[in-house]
Amino acid sequence: MGLKHIFSSRINILALLSFFAITGIPFFKSAMELEDAEQAYYSQWLRWGYDDQPPLYTWLQFGVNRIFGVSKFSFSLLRGLIFSSILIALHRLAKHTLSNSAKAELSVLCFALVPVFMDFTFRRLSHTSLLCLLIVSSFLIIQRLTVKKSILNYSVLGLLIGLGMLSKYNYVLFLGALMLSVLFDRNLRQLIVHRYFVVTMLLAALLVAPHFYWLLGPEGYLEILKESVVLKVESSNPNTIPVVTPLFSYTMTMIKLIGILGVGLLVAFLFKKLKFITFKKNWFSKFFWAQLVVLALFFIVLNIQKVEPRWLLPLFLPFSIVLMRTIDFKSIEKWSRFGFVLFLIVIFGQTVRTPIEKVLDIPSSVHFGFEPVSDKLNSNYPEKEWILPNVTYGGNVRILNPQKEIFALDDFSLPKFKSTTKNSVKLVFKKEDLKNDILIDSLKGFGKEMEDLYFIVD
Known part of the structure; x- marks a missing residue:
């Protein structure tokens, strides 16, 4: 019954195949990817923080190493579990939000055309991958809370908020979008003003307090974090313009993030294989617009001049569901089958990429x-x-x-x-x-x- 359930869904099949592919890739490599190497080093110890990153991923890696030993397999195992869980959790969220099962599948399958997801998340990311999973999980529990406001659901939300902040500091931008959405959506407002929400806040605060006590302590770790952020987001170009440069950087990063997917949909539209439709706005679509606004304000206020698409991926990954609500597909089942095959091809390509690079003598660290x-x-x-x-x-x-x-x-x-x-x-x-x-x-x-x-x- 269990196997039958697993193979009854294309997404479950892809999750399983992705897991095996990710855990197998490192054996083709003589050295580790940058982030795996960092985890191999930092997971020697349990700390409240690791230089400019929160500790959750490294804590998980520490536990995996204790069970399976310090090996390439241990580091790919954790990343494989997280990547597969992202696919399953996103599909589950889509099924709760969309009435069409094929569209729910396409909400996941479309990421075959998002290189930063299929390359960085598949092969090398650590903290960002974990943040992707926790943000999708946060949306899942918010969806459940709009239906049933139980103390258990509020406790789970508090747990996810705490873990989200301990996974990557970008999670605060998700919380900012949630607070802004509350102003425009009645369902979310009722969720926040509920008496059980105090349980959410207490649990989240208890989880993050030790880390932030460490971060704000006299050792100067906060200054290290500030210096690291400035180094990553400052541009070497002296001709930057306040407001204009940050918004341009924001727009270009979004284009890099979803550019190939956007071009694919545009071509399909021109060939009349799909059409764009209007739909009734719900809390989830309002959250999407709030996230866009919060990020724009963040870029402008802090004068962010450059950013990598992978940093925005966790914040916008769940909104493939909003995209699917705007599209009416011709022969949607065919689209779902095509997306499944394309995803399989990309997985295969990522799996054989390293040995092919070696055979063709393509330089790689x-x-x-x-x-x-x-x-x-x-x-x-x-x-x-x-x-x-x-x-x-x-x-x-x-x-x-x-x-x-x-x-x-x-x-x-x-x-x-x-x-x-x-x-x-x-x-x-x-x-x-x-x-x-x-x-x-x-x-x-x-x-x-x-x-x-x-x-x-x-």
Whole structure:
């Protein structure tokens, strides 16, 4: 009965195939993707935060590592579970919101034409993937609350809000859109003013309080977060115009996010395979417009000059459902079958991409293993403490030495009691970084970037 239920839905099949594909991809790679390497490093310890990111994903990875060990499989397993859960949760939300089952499927299948989802989320993202799942889950519980305002549902909402804030700080933009939507929708307003909503707020506050106490503490982690955000969103172009530049950046990012999907729908419209229709607005569609407005204000007020499409993906992923409400398809079942086949093709392409790149000698950092660094450290400095130049190096070396505690020079949130240079060997990229340290070894022309590594001691 269980297997019959799984294979009765195209989305369930895709979720299962995606899981197996994601968990298998790392075995074609000599090195880990950037975010997997970061997780391999940070998941050595449980902390209240990790440099400029909240702790939830790393906590989950820590637990997975305890069960399955520190291996490439452990890191792909968690990402595979999250990606598959996103597909299932989004489909469930679509079924609750749309009356047409084929449209509910297309709400998920259309993401085969969203590269940032099928590339970054499928192959490499960590915190952003988890945020996608938690935002879709938040919409699911809000949908349930519009039907039944029970203390259990309000408790689940509080739990999801807390976990959302602990997954990625972008979740606050979702909460901002929720608060704005309350002003324009009666159902959401009744949800917020209900006496049980205090349970939601208390649970959320209890969950996030320790992390924000850590973030706002005297160690200066908040300043590190601010510096990281500024570095990511500032433009090198001096000719920026307040309001205009942020809105232009916002618009261009949205085009990058859904551009291919938009072109596909436009072509189908021109060939009269679909038509756009009007529909009665509900709380979900009002939430969509509120999210657009909140993000526009956020860009303008903070003068955001550049942003990556993947940062906006979690906030707009659920609104594929709103898109489906605006379209009337000709032969919708055929569209659903086509979307299913297309999704399968993209999954297959992502799975074979790494070995094909290797065969065709296409440069990629994942084809350069860290064995030369690990071998030199093990051969010459096995008893010393290893301090790598950054967490990417640290994570990749840790995969090869899972029993060894590894440190990184750019790990700003490393607790002070862990920070030591006694009996240690440090690796740096530039001779200028040597200062008064003693150069004891080197490794020239390592990796895709042909970096020179210098081994030093105090």
